[in-house]
Amino acid sequence: MTGKPPKVLVSDKLSxxxxxxxxxxxxxxxxxxxxxxxxxxxxxxxxxxxGLAVRSATRVTERVLDAAGRLKVIGRAGIGVDNIDxxxxxxxxxxxxxxxxxxxxxxxxHAISLMMxxxxxxxxxxxxxxxxxxxxxxxxxxxxTNKTLGLVGCGNIGSIVADRALGLKMKVLAYDPFLSTERAxxxxxxxxxxxxLLASADFISLHVxxxxxxxxxxxxxxxxxxxxxxxxxxxxxxxxxxxxxxxKAIEAGRVAGAAFDVFETEPATxxxxxxxxxxxxxxxxxxxxxxxxxxxxxxxxxxxSDYLLEGAVSNAINMPSITAEEAQVIGPFIRLASHLGSFVxxxxxxxxxxxxxxxxxDVARMNTDALxxxxxxxxxxxxxxxxxxxxxxxxxxxxGVQIATTTQDRSGxxxxxxxxxxxxxxxxxxxxxxxxxxxxxxxxxxxxINIESEVGRHMLYTTNQDVPGVIGTLGTTLGDAGxxxxxxxxxxxDAGGExxxxxxxxxxxxxxxxxxxxxxxxxxxxxxxxxxVFS
Numbered sequence: 001m002t003g004k005p006p007k008v009l010v011s012d013k014l015s016x017x018x019x020x021x022x023x024x025x026x027x028x029x030x031x032x033x034x035x036x037x038x039x040x041x042x043x044x045x046x047x048x049x050x051g052l053a054v055r056s057a058t059r060v061t062e063r064v065l066d067a068a069g070r071l072k073v074i075g076r077a078g079i080g081v082d083n084i085d086x087x088x089x090x091x092x093x094x095x096x097x098x099x100x101x102x103x104x105x106x107x108x109x110h111a112i113s114l115m116m117x118x119x120x121x122x123x124x125x126x127x128x129x130x131x132x133x134x135x136x137x138x139x140x141x142x143x144x145t146n147k148t149l150g151l152v153g154c155g156n157i158g159s160i161v162a163d164r165a166l167g168l169k170m171k172v173l174a175y176d177p178f179l180s181t182e183r184a185x186x187x188x189x190x191x192x193x194x195x196x197l198l199a200s201a202d203f204i205s206l207h208v209x210x211x212x213x214x215x216x217x218x219x220x221x222x223x224x225x226x227x228x229x230x231x232x233x234x235x236x237x238x239x240x241x242x243x244x245x246x247x248k249a250i251e252a253g254r255v256a257g258a259a260f261d262v263f264e265t266e267p268a269t270x271x272x273x274x275x276x277x278x279x280x281x282x283x284x285x286x287x288x289x290x291x292x293x294x295x296x297x298x299x300x301x302x303x304x305s306d307y308l309l310e311g312a313v314s315n316a317i318n319m320p321s322i323t324a325e326e327a328q329v330i331g332p333f334i335r336l337a338s339h340l341g342s343f344v345x346x347x348x349x350x351x352x353x354x355x356x357x358x359x360x361x362d363v364a365r366m367n368t369d370a371l372x373x374x375x376x377x378x379x380x381x382x383x384x385x386x387x388x389x390x391x392x393x394x395x396x397x398x399x400g401v402q403i404a405t406t407t408q409d410r411s412g413x414x415x416x417x418x419x420x421x422x423x424x425x426x427x428x429x430x431x432x433x434x435x436x437x438x439x440x441x442x443x444x445x446x447x448x449i450n451i452e453s454e455v456g457r458h459m460l461y462t463t464n465q466d467v468p469g470v471i472g473t474l475g476t477t478l479g480d481a482g483x484x485x486x487x488x489x490x491x492x493x494d495a496g497g498e499x500x501x502x503x504x505x506x507x508x509x510x511x512x513x514x515x516x517x518x519x520x521x522x523x524x525x526x527x528x529x530x531x532x533v534f535s
Contacts, residue, residue, distance in 0.1 A: 007050050
């Protein structure tokens, strides 16, 4: 290492052992664990650092990033990056890293602990006993043995909860669109649809991220469909449950109790759940064990040091694990792979059983592991936003998804292309793309139909029978809604056969426009798509 050593700011409470990792690697580190709570001082000082290591207290906003002229890498000791503006960091060329699996066991154990606590009313019984009372009859509980646990989400954490619950002689149901039947059988759980889980489970434990699809997932309607006397546990993310609706159901006696570690607003100083006697609440302690905090802190310190000293990237949210030498050549194909995966991920809502990726031509001699990771991450992110280039293949395989890659010499008119074929429980989807000499990714084939379309931030994909009037309907409907079309690409299998259209738009489509197109009766599919496109 020549010149001045890299400089890292640790602005949250990380283990002293992690701070020592930086120092042992020759990195100049400032350990100021309270600085993250003082945003103005952080903004004033961040410009002097090459790296920023945080937990959850530091809010890495666009204002902070605007002041971070030297910043190259942000490391989150933990999985969630809600406190980091990843898009803004990406646009500024800053890498965002996390530690995707360091908290899994700890969070799973906390969910089991809360389930036991609410089953036996332990916190309330403890308070009563300490107050000099002896209310045995008041705190009648229920056993876990032979009860049915319903897991909403059966990924890394959910599968650990399943294993522990099976050890307690519980029956375990799982609802997870990415969970294959084979993976469910291996875990010893029964894969079910959401409605069946709600109707059958004695306990329900949530293990999904908060996304547009999961926000408010457990609402008044879902609660009405639950088995009477159910108990609900949430160690996932706040906002997945409508707390007011749940409180009303508990007061009415329909829900027997709940145990929450996360809340819609945090720090949570008020919630309709707080006033109820049969609810257990903890202050987001899922990852709060000595072992977990030590593990993630040491891991992020090692990852950041590797990058700052050697250019090696691992567990990055916004770029794949590739060497510095590869980055310049492979970068455009990384973006292409991510877009191909994202297209399929946004189009697919049933369990995926297999992914087949063909690398043809020059791209077959690149780092296909990194390209595969980028593609799988793009596919999973619509459902699991925390997935990254390293964790995505692991997440897919944990759910029983088979990933196969093939390389071949140039076979057609393109010097390089990537074709993705995905098999689900109901259908197969395929899409191919290439990178032109201008460095921009293009979609070149969908469902075997040739097209040539650039990738835009906001797009619309439609399918229909090849008949006159469809193009006019699209143009008129979007025009009437004030939506401008930037690019319009068409393709068809044959005259009168299946036809597709891919439109780049200047703005996202509203639900009313989508409904208007569907109500014309001319389209088999009308699907808005969004892609992370950074210039």
